[in-house]
């Protein structure tokens with residue numbers, strides 16, 4: 001059959017709550033027109049993030065019951081360590097409560113004032129941690145990565161010429177690490193090819209600069225390599241992942257994505273010296289090195305989840321369910337980032353709403369309209385998220401996107417059919433949508449808590 005079905009059955013269910021449009025108008029107003037400030041109970045289909053929102057398997061739950069909660073030397077830690085070593089090959093595991101805690105430890109340890117840290121595209125928390133350490137987070141994705149309509153198969157690739165120029169201009173001593181984000185979340189969930197990972201690694205080695213992977217969605221990236229890159233179609237996602245990691249010196253990981261867990265993360269790396277420096281900070285901010293920020297049961301869930309994320313039947317369904325929505329929207333003439341990425345569909349709000357300038361936040365406006373009309377919550381990846389510069393000025397983001405991120409193993413095909421109807425209805429009313437202004441908010445990561453008003 002051509003239909004790719006959910007490769008699981010459902011044994012535990014969670015009700016969703018229906019609201020009326022009048023209720024949603026009131027709720028959105030009370031939330032300062034910021035969907036981050038809505039109560040989840042007031043959202044029907046929640047695509048705010050794929051992070052920590054997935055459904056766990058019966059194997060993960062059984063591992064959690066059998067966990068070891070010892071403060072030091074827990075067997076659940078060793079189980080996680082052996083899974084991480086098996087998949088990544090990295091020698092040291094530093095568990096943390098989530099990805100950004102690994103970033104905090106890593107960048108506090110390696111970054112100094114005046115340093116530059118290149119990546120294809122840094123995620124917002126990664127950028128914030130680098131800037132917090134006084135360094136510059138520089139995005140060097142290939143040009144196609146900024147062109148929503150381009151169908152390049154690996155739009156998350158690093159621009160190697162720009163990388164080499166950055167190394168020359170900045171000087172090796174001011175680049176403590178080169179990063180690459182797989183898949184490239186802030187650039188549309190687009191994958192990075194094995195060839196590009198290898199080339200970045202070769203350049204890093206040539207200049208003796210450490211190379212780390214932001215590995216949140218490593219399994220989804222492995223699937224794209226399998227299905228899009230020559231020479232990999234016969235390989236198992238696990239072997240592709242191993243090969244990806246073999247080119248790097250370490251990784252930061254949010255286990256809330258391809259760890260298939262609700263919380264957790266880690267830093268994994270080869271250098272003994274760097275690991276011991278990072279552990280000192282870990283003890284200070286997270287916890288003793290054999291649990292970091294996680295309970296024993298969290299480590300059990302992640303140890304099992306990392307392998308489930310690499311299952312071919314799961315990945316085929318996962319990537320297809322995103323493409324399924326993307327196809328429906330494309331067929332309706334809605335501009336989206338092409339081709340669809342690994343964890344989300346990204347709507348191109350700059351194209352959909354040309355009458356709203358970036359400084360009036362078109363993607364924010366479209367996302368709020370999705371909630372008003374259908375109780376759907378996505379997230380703006382645009383000028384509200386990225387526009388505020390460290391000096392306080394405002395600059396339009398490279399793209400104005402609405403990200404509809406899919407929690408893993410949570411929604412079914414009829415949920416997706418409903419979603420498509422809501423998005424298409426909002427698209428048909430696009431000319432009636434207006435912009436927003438920010439009335440209050442913090443200076444760092446302002447999208448999480450800013451309050452806005454329609455113009």
Ligand code: F0G
Pocket residue numbers: 048049050051098099100101123125126181185214216253254255256264265
């Ligand atoms: N790196 C990437 C590429 C991410 O997407 C995220 C989180 C992080 C690091 C930080 O991990 O949340 O565990 O601290 N992304 C979520 C998202 C929040 O919605 O895309 P974290």
